Structure formats: C-alpha cells, structure tokens
Amino acid sequence: MVAAKRPVLESLRRDHIIELLGKGQRVDGRKLTEQRKLTIETNVIEKANGSARVSLGDTEVICGVKIELGTPFPDTPDKAILIVNAEVLPIASPQHEPGPPDEEVIELSRVVDRGIRESEMIDLSKLVIIPGQKVYAVFIDISVINLDGNLIEACSCAAVTALATAKMKSHELSSSGEFKQLEDIVPLPTNRLPVSITVAKIGESLLVDPSMDEESVMDARLTLTTDDDGNFCAGQKGEPGGFSIDEVFQVSENALASGKEVRELMKKVIEGAKEGKETN
Amino acid sequence: MVAAKRPVLESLRRDHIIELLGKGQRVDGRKLTEQRKLTIETNVIEKANGSARVSLGDTEVICGVKIELGTPFPDTPDKAILIVNAEVLPIASPQHEPGPPDEEVIELSRVVDRGIRESEMIDLSKLVIIPGQKVYAVFIDISVINLDGNLIEACSCAAVTALATAKMKSHELSSSGEFKQLEDIVPLPTNRLPVSITVAKIGESLLVDPSMDEESVMDARLTLTTDDDGNFCAGQKGEPGGFSIDEVFQVSENALASGKEVRELMKKVIEGAKEGKETN
Amino acid sequence: MVAAKRPVLESLRRDHIIELLGKGQRVDGRKLTEQRKLTIETNVIEKANGSARVSLGDTEVICGVKIELGTPFPDTPDKAILIVNAEVLPIASPQHEPGPPDEEVIELSRVVDRGIRESEMIDLSKLVIIPGQKVYAVFIDISVINLDGNLIEACSCAAVTALATAKMKSHELSSSGEFKQLEDIVPLPTNRLPVSITVAKIGESLLVDPSMDEESVMDARLTLTTDDDGNFCAGQKGEPGGFSIDEVFQVSENALASGKEVRELMKKVIEGAKEGKETN
Amino acid sequence: MTNLIDSAGLRNDGRKFNELRPIKLEVGILKNADGSAYIEMGKNKIIAAVYGPKEVHPRHLVRPDRAIVKCRYHMASFSTDTRKNPAPSRRETEISKIIRQSLEPALILEDYPRTAIHIWVEVLQSDGGSRCAGVTAASLALADAGINMRDIVASCAAGKVDGKVVLDLDNIEDMEGETDMPVALMPNIGEVTLFQMDGIVSPAEFKEAFELALSGCQDLYKLQKQALFTKYFGTDKPQVQEGE
Amino acid sequence: MTNLIDSAGLRNDGRKFNELRPIKLEVGILKNADGSAYIEMGKNKIIAAVYGPKEVHPRHLVRPDRAIVKCRYHMASFSTDTRKNPAPSRRETEISKIIRQSLEPALILEDYPRTAIHIWVEVLQSDGGSRCAGVTAASLALADAGINMRDIVASCAAGKVDGKVVLDLDNIEDMEGETDMPVALMPNIGEVTLFQMDGIVSPAEFKEAFELALSGCQDLYKLQKQALFTKYFGTDKPQVQEGE
C-alpha cells in the first residue's frame, strides 16, 4: 500500500520481480509453487481453550480460541455461535496503527471464517445445550504480530490448529433441564482440517504463498480452501486484477497440492499436541 | 450547501431568483403556491409490510415499512414502538457521501416522525400484544434516491402512504397468554392521513414546495402538518432566517390548502392499492 | 496543553514560576502547601438523589448522583454497580470542544472512582437487592463547568459530598421475594470520606493544589487519597516527569495534612445539609 | 390523564393560563467563557456560554464573508428524572440545530469574517421548555460576549392542556398535555426565529397559542434587558419575578 | 432440508438447472448521477450510480497517475426479510471491496489521473445473488457515466443445490443449498474479476459450476449490451427475458 504512493519505485520493483519470474525465479530464491517455511506451535496461551502460533516465513500470527456460553442468534436457534476476529497489531508493521479494522482485515476475518464454517470442521449443531436458549460460543481471535504477506494462509492455519487442539469443560443437563458445568476436560469436537492456499498473479506468472514484496506488486490473488477429502470448500479472489479461466483451474491444482503438504504438517503437530509436544 | 463556498455564484443565483419572485414568478415557471408534480406508487418492495415510491418533481424517495415484534420502552409499556429513519443515499446527489446521518437528516427523520406520531395516524396502544412485554415495532425506513429539494414533504408522503397500505400477520393469544402468529394478513390499523407542507421564504416572498435551487438561496422554511379534519398536528421552522408573525399565518393557510390537494391524491392511490393498482 | 505549541511562551512562563518558587512563592501569592478557597454547595440538582457544586479557586464542578435499579455484572453478582463519569463541558475552557472523552478525562473518572471504591466509602454489598439479579446502580456524573486546574480534587470532593448527602427510596421484598419500592426516603448508606490531594512538581519544588497556570508547566503530579483514619486508599502519578523517593514521602505527608483540612470542611457541609443548609 | 387544570382554571403548579413559571436570569457567571448566562425557568437550570469569534477548525469550514456558528444543546446525565445516557441523542442533535437557527438571524455574522462563534447550552436540570430557556440564556451569553447583534432573541412555549391554551408548559403539561408550541422572537424586529409544534390544534387554537407564546417572549425580553442592565450597570434593583 | 429440485429436474421456482431468473435492466434512471442503472434479477431490485471523475477527498489519497475508485454496496433496511440494522455490517464492507475489485480491471483509470470515481450500489430488495446483480448494474452505470472501459463486467453465480450444479441461485437455494460460487467475467477479454465460493464441491463439480457461471455471465452480457443500446439508440425492441 505504501509503495502505491511512489509509482517509480513500485514500477522498478515490479520490473525486477517480473524479470525474475520470466526466468521462473522469485526474489527469495523459491520456486513458483514453493511455500516458505511453516512452523506451528500449539498451546502457547494457557488461558485460552486452544491456541497456536504460526510462522510462515517472516509472517507471524497467534490465535487464541475461547469457548464460552452464549445465546444463539434468533435465526439459528439450533446452532452454536462461531466468531472469527483477526487483527493486525501495530507491532506487526510500520503501516499498521491502532484503529478500527479496515476492509482488508475484515475480508481476512471473513475468509478465515468461511474456510472453517463451510468445511464443516466444527459441527455447530453439536455444541447446542438448550436449543434457542443456551449454546456454546466459539471465539477465534487472531493477532498478527509480524507481517510479511499471505495472512490468509497463516491466520487460517493458526485458527484451524488452535481449534483442532482446543479443550473445554464438559457439562450435563439435570433431569429438570438445568445446565451444570463439569470439571471434566474434553476436546472440542472437530472433523476435517481445512487449509487455505493463496496464489498470486504477477504479470503472466502464478506463484504460491506470496511474500509482502510480491503482494505489493501482484495484480490479483486467488485463495482456495480444500479439505481432507480433496474437495474445495471456500474461495476468494482479491485485488484489482483478473484471472483467465485456465489460470483459475491452475490455481485449483496448486491449492490441492500445497494444501496437502500443509495438512500433513498440521496433522503431525496436532498429534504431537495430544502427546504433550507443543511445536513441530 | 455547495453554493455556500462560492459567494459570488450564490449571490447571482439569489438575485435572479428574487428578481423573478418580485414579478411573482419562479425559475421553473410555477406559481408561488403551486406544487411540483407528485407521483405515488405503492407496494414497490414486496418484502416490506408496506412501501411507497414518491416523486415530487425530480425528488425521488422510497419508503419501506417493516412490522416486527419487540419489547416496549420501559417508560411506555402500553405503547407499540414506532421508529422513523430517513437516509439520503449517496446516489441521490454529488454532495452526499456515505456516513453517519448529519443534523439535516436527523431533523428530517424527526419531523416525519412527529407528523405521523402527533397526528395519531397510528394508534400505538392498539399494537400492544402483552403490555410491558411484547408489542409490535413499526420501522419506517426512507431512502432518498434523487435529491431536488423539499425532502420533508416527499418523505412524509411516502411514509404515510406506505403505512396506510401496510399489511401484517394477525396473531392470537392462547388462554394461557401465549402469543401465536397467524397466517391471516390484515391491514395495519391507521386513522388519519397527515400531510406535511413546506413553505420557503426568499426575500419577501413565500413559496410552496421549494426545489433544490430555491432551497439553496432560501432564508428560512416553515413546515406545517395538517390532518383530515383541517387541524394542525406538527410544525417545524428551519434554516437561519425568521418569519414575520403575519407570514406564519400565511404559511398556515398554504399548508391547509396544499395539504388538502396532496391528501386527495394520497387517498386515490390508497384506494387504488386496495383494488390492486399500484400507482396514480 | 495549548502552551505546548508555543515553546517560547511556555518556557518564559515556566522560568517566571520557577523563579518565584525558588523564593518559596507562587504566582497567586499562595504558600506551597496552601490550597485555594474551597466552597461546597449541596442539593443543587433537585432531580438527582444527591448533588454538589464545588469551587476550588476558579475551578468549578457539579456532581449529580442518580440511584437506579440494575442487573449486577456477571463476575460480581453480590455487588451493586458504581459508575463514575466525569466530563469537561465545552463551557469550561476555550480548549474543550464537544467530543468523546480523551485520555485525560478518562483518567480523571477512573481516579475519582478509585478513591471512592477503594476507600470502601460505599459498601456495595449492602446495595444488593437479589444477588445476581437486581442491585442498585449508583451513577456519579460530574460536569466540569469552569477549568482552572486540579480537577481531581474538585471532582473527587464533589462526588464524595454528593454521595454523603444522597437520599434514596427504600424497598422491601415480599415473602415471595418480589421487589417493591417504598415511598420512605432514606440516606444512601456511606462510611468514610475519602479526600484526594494532588501535589505538583515544578523544577525542585512541590506544591499543593496546582492552578491551571501551574499545571501547564508542571513536570509531574502525584495524587494520594486518604481516609478518616489517616490511611491511604488510592494513588496516581501523572504527567511525563518523575518524583524522587523522598519526594513521594513528602507528598504523602502533604496529602494527609491537606486531606484533613478538606475533610473537616466536607463534614461541616454534610452536617449542614442534614439540617437543611445547602452551602458552607 | 390526570386533571391538569382545576375548576378554578388554575394549573397543577397554581399558575394562571397566561403566566410564566418563576424565572431567574444571571449574566456573566463563568470565568473562562467570553460570554455566559444562567437561567432558571421553573425547574430548568441551564448555563449558556459563548466562545469567539475564534479560529475555525477544520479550515475548510471557513466562510470568507462571515462567521460560522457552532451550537450544542446538551443535557447532563443527572438533569432528567431517570438518568440520561451520556451518548448524544438524536433529540439533542435536532435541538442544537433549532437553537442555532433561532439565534443566527440576530447575529451580524458579516462583522466577523473567517471566524467561528461557539454557543454551548448546558442543561443541568431539565423541565418542560428547556430549548426555549436555552435560547433565552444563549442570547444573553452572546450579548455578554460582545457579539454584534440586530436584536435579542427571547423564547417561550405555549400549548394546549386539558383543552385550554396555556403559556410556558412545565414537564407534566408537556408530557400529558395535548400540544406544545415552542416559539422564539426577535422582539424589536418582530421576527419569529424558532417555531415548532407537537400535537393537534384547530386553526383558531393555533392562532391563540401562537399569540400567547409571542406575549410570553415579550415578557421574557423585559427580564433579559434587566439582567443585562444589572450586569453592566451594577444596579441592584430587585428582579421582577414573573409568575408572582 | 426442503426438496429444492423436483423429480422433473425443475427448481423451486420452475427453472431448469441452467436458467437465469427473469431479468430487467434499465440504464440512466437517476437525474443527478453521472451514470446510473437499475436491475431486477429475480426479487433483487438494485440501483447502481456513478459519480465522477471528481475531486479526491481527503487529498492524501490522490494518485498522480490514475483515478482512485470508491465503492459501497449497501442494503436498505427494508430490503431483507427481517429488517436489516442500518449500521454498516462487515458483510457489506467485504462485498463493497469485492465489487470494487471486480470492476477495476475493466476501468482505464490511467485516463483520469488525480481524480476519484464513486460507485454506489443500493440494494432496495435483496434475493440470492445481490452482489452479482450489483456488479452487472454498476458496470452499466459506469458505461452510462462515460468512463473509459476495456470491457463490460457481467456477473452471475452458479452453485450446488440438492447435489446438482445449477445457475443463478435464488434466496432459498443460497440458504439451503450446498454451495454458492459468484463469478464475474469480462466477456471480451476473458478474465474472471470476481470469484468467491462457499460450501463443498469436488474438483469435477468445481469445474462444472465455474463453467456454468461463466455461461451465465455471457448471457447477462447480451442483456447489458441491449440495455445500453436501448438507452443510447432509442430502439424499442422488446427486451429478451432470460429465463423464459
């Protein structure tokens, strides 16, 4: 965004990046379909029901999941509440000062939300206590602490891992229907592991996992979320450029391939968390 | 408002308008007491309980009425809720961008509200279901889509017509006092048809139904709302000028005369709506 | 704050004030430990449960206490609600225009709140009607109407006096546990009289009850609240300067001494109020 | 509805139909403001203060040929029977506009190009008719600030209660009566600068109420002149208490 | 879940799987706007208006080499089944961004340096697919405003309902069906400028739905051309009603 005010610099950087891409190269030496190093650490916030710290290259985010009691929305009396709220903290970059979320961050929250919700990773009807009256409310709060591009993948990965490792108190309803929280700790029931992969388009090239430098000159991005069965469950095109029809199909293949890699890593971390290891 | 920044142009326009008014003429050829063409169309928004689209010259507004269930305000447990909310959409003029309502629009909402409320067009005590607990909430939302002056009359006319043609589900209370909505559709019970007429003062002249050009140079405006019995039920002076005492009386006569004309038209449209015709 | 934009003037004023302070003198002729004239008037707002108007030199504030029914906060089901809200009205100085409270005013509200809450002046557990369901809510609203420094002391003094003279309707719970308000008027039950004294540091000098001129050049301030037993119950350092360790102890002695003086005056006024006199 | 007018024609507080509530006016009560005034009108207790002419912020609001006027009508949280939420209400926004536009015709804004005049009306305690009392006080605060004016503005409501036209409604009459008609007048120029109406009146009652309100404004104008006189020429002659 | 597709393969409103809802397009319907258009698409009723190129506020947003684009997608409170809260929702914020970025690739912004183009999409009544209908109308409003464009943008969703891939979901299909995939296309350039997806599809269904949406965009493009033609060359030949 900052580069936008300096058309000459922006255009120089763009020329350089495109020139490299012409030779199939990227500024940081990666291949076009290569992701940066992904590290996932779980249970980093003991006060949260679930949490994860993810770094993707120099992008770093922390997600905390809180599970509380709530009243269902009037139009969905038999569904628990799921709220995703991402925030780019001002520590994350010189461009982000405190303030209400801008459209960029609202889109980020909503795309992460969609990936989780549409994959049916959480069965929201299972978290209802008394229909229309009392349900669990699952709050997924994500803080970006260092920004170097591809927030959708990093935030989505942190949210999914935090959910998959979240624990909560169990409850029982007395015969008279009264709610009572128990001291037993049970895992939050989850199913699949959705993974969101973003592909950037710069000039004629498509590249997986764009860094901030690459994002600053990209024409458009397309994010696709896939699930464990190799299906697609969410998608979002962003930025003021377009994709040809063939490019959309190519992105869909990238999303399946990279999604599989990331899911393998997530699975290992989640397994490890169950055994008390908190990082990969 | 824009003219305010260009004192020379404003003063030229003002001189021209006043010169014409000196000869009893207006820039668009109307007589001082002549309204612009008024068109009323009903049932334009099928999802609303009542709706109307009104054009007054080139001023165009749409009103939708929604009737929902609500909890009465603590200080009026035996009254239904009535809320009027007007909005000048950014499509309506180059001067209106999205944002919270300014004082102009808040005044507009409140003057339309007052005309409806004080005329007792709706008997709010009849829309109570269980006193203190459950009442109907009547939301009157008005969107201005093209702006050419005299919003109070156009918005008020749209709101009154939408209310007078609104329909709602009926209900019954079981013997145990339980509320049940029925599928029967009944008209919203309304009584009178209040009509708000605005008279502008420019120099020494009084003129009915000011256009935007006239408003931009007017010294003051006075709106009076009259009912079917020839009584007054609401009033509002606006803009930073004054009226002589005689002028107030003259405006009161204008309001009665023009109010009668408008009411005749509204009645015809409302009758038509009952017979399935949706415009005049 | 305004002076901040005029470094030359600020530094001249500062030099002058410091030069006087070097001789143990203040610009308005007071001694370093001398407070300005304090006047307290009670029952100035008949519609409030308690009220007081305080002037401290040219600083003038009005506090109104309203006692209403409310629902306790979920984490304190057996405590009444206490809310302090201070506001510097735009009439109070050329620098204050309408708007949301700035950090200065939020700090003011919170420091006044802390002095009252931590001194246990009000036993919030006594104002519970039905634990977890219905409690009294004590709203302490303070309006600053003329600003000449040391708002914390003036606002705190007005709030404490208004509370100490507040009256409320009594209530009874029927045998079935139903709440009923009675017409009997009883005093709000209060215990101690906390007094907040602010000491400013300018250069090497400490001075009690700074005026606005003195505040505009002070390095730091330290407020300590004391109670009837000669204990401390709250404290707050403000402004971007520091105090040496010895200075903190000196301020603590100033706070006890000046606090005693102020408390004597408050007691006289409160006694007077009970006898129907409304000022000192 | 309670009976607001008794068999002798007297109102709930003992007033006759054409009587103002007790009024107290004071000019120049605040140290920092350029001009200020205090009014008590029944249970209304209102301070008005004026700052200016002063610099305009933000700059794009500057008018090269005149001063701009900012005005806020604001109720203290403790001013009403049940506590008022401190957030600005739509009612306050509307009344701020109405008060500003009732005072602007009296101000010679052309004398202060490129400046702003700020008028703050603070309601410490409210009774019926606080907007009128606010206009009356603000007009004195403007005079106290030395702003050039064509005329003073005096303001007062009339209305209909229990079927009778009466002057200067108090809170109960405003709530439970039929009609309220606040009016402001420039007494020497003879122009009405504030006019509002809530509730049903016949054309004859409209005329009667309007003229009664105007006569109330004339009475208030006398009290305004006296308050200014007291402040500026130090006389101590006892204030005429309307309503006695 | 209700049965949304009957045994004859027809949808709840009688359409075939590849059929658009009835569509009405009008260009130039607002007096004040520089360009405007109206669309009805099923029960959607949407006005789009364009103002500009105009001055940029605040000034620091100026781009020396191109125009900036502001866009708002906004739903009237009465546009939905239960009244929509008038406060802007996060959903509206996201869709505003999505619509803007679906139109920008078609605009030759370099032709208007240092200016702003405002695109306002007002939903008077909403049905499924209002963002697509909004893009389709906004694209016409831009053309009506005379903004230089590389191509028109046409937009339409496909999705999966009762296990079948269908075109142009209405409200019930959107709520109770499995998947919604809104797409926008520049038909001559062949670029996709809007793509979103909610809900699960296999790779084969992904392809099928995407291609069905593209064919819908091509149909809409014909209607868009005709609407512009009708406005600018006054022909009166009856509009092709898709879905008949």
Place this chain on the structure above:
Amino acid sequence: MTNLIDSAGLRNDGRKFNELRPIKLEVGILKNADGSAYIEMGKNKIIAAVYGPKEVHPRHLVRPDRAIVKCRYHMASFSTDTRKNPAPSRRETEISKIIRQSLEPALILEDYPRTAIHIWVEVLQSDGGSRCAGVTAASLALADAGINMRDIVASCAAGKVDGKVVLDLDNIEDMEGETDMPVALMPNIGEVTLFQMDGIVSPAEFKEAFELALSGCQDLYKLQKQALFTKYFGTDKPQVQEGE
C-alpha cells in the same frame, strides 16, 4: 476470602513475601519493528515494540523542539480468563497513558525534533501486574530501537495481601488481596516514573510497600541489563531466574 498466605509465610504459588515471579526477557524478537522485547512474568506474556523516530501524523501534532510519544497498551481478546471484548476499554486507555508517562522521563526527546516515537505494548496473556511487565518490556524495546535514553525504566508492584506486604502480586493476590501499588523506577537517576495505588494501607505500610516495590525494580533492572547484553554481545550465560 481464600487464605493467600500459609502458616509458613509462603504465598499461593509458593513464593516468599519479597520474591518476584519467574521472569523471562528477550530483546529483538520481531523482524519488522525498529525495536522489540518479550517478557514473561508469571503468566504474563507481553510483546513490546517500538517504531520510530518517524513522521508525525496528523501534522498539527508536530513539536518543533522534541519528539512526541504515542503509546498503546492493548490486551488480546484471548489474554484474559473470560474473553475480553475487542473494543478499547477505559482501563486500557488509562494504562496506555500511565505507561507512556512512565517512559517519557527516560527518553531524550529533544534529540528527535519533529518526529514521533510509537510504543506498542501487546498483552498476549495477562496475569496480575501486566502494566509493570509492559513498562519493563517497553523500556527494552526502546533501547533495542536505539532511542537515546537517560536511563532504563524497571517496573514492579508491591501490595498488601492477607495483612502482609508482599512483592509482585499475581492475579489472585491482585483480585483478592487488599492493596496493589505498581511502581516504576529509573534505577540510576533514582526517580519514580509510575506510581499508582488501589486499596487501604497505613502510612507505615505505605512506606514498606513502596520500598519493597523499589527493590523489585532494582532486581528487574539487573535482568534487563542482562537481556540487552545477551542480545548485543551474544553471551549465552544462563539467565538469572528471579523467584528461584
């Protein structure tokens, strides 16, 4: 009230009255920030970052003779036992001011006229004493950013729990104890730059608690120096763990 100090004089987590909680300090942990630090103090987990000196926005805040300081203390929604509402609270606003004013005396702002220094304190997990831990970390972040400083600022609370004066209250002691007194100290200059107090103490307890807090600040100062040393001179000698 639970029994917070046992018969052996040990506290709920086993500490002695004058013992700090376990502390971990790291300097330079964020890639993008000009300076950063991380602190764990009991269950507190806090990141502080510094950006600047940088351009001032909006321009009217510029000080010709010095830098201005912006500071925010902010709690993540997941940092507390029950989820914190993301909207900024009045408590956070006050603490932001308190932290800023505890650091400003240590900064040589005259060295950076016409610029701004931004200090962001992000609480990822909060325990008692998060404002003190925030000051301690922010002070390291400022040093890491290379801002000229007169001294480091170290911060720590003392208080009264079960009638005893103790150092560095944790969450339970803060909630259920009698008094909390957060203090910050410039250890070399000997000036107190943060002082707050909640709860009743006698003059003797006031002195005792204040002096205990100061000694805690001195201990923290040693850890701060070591953390900087480790970052800048690469030594790997194990950190002294206070509280052992």
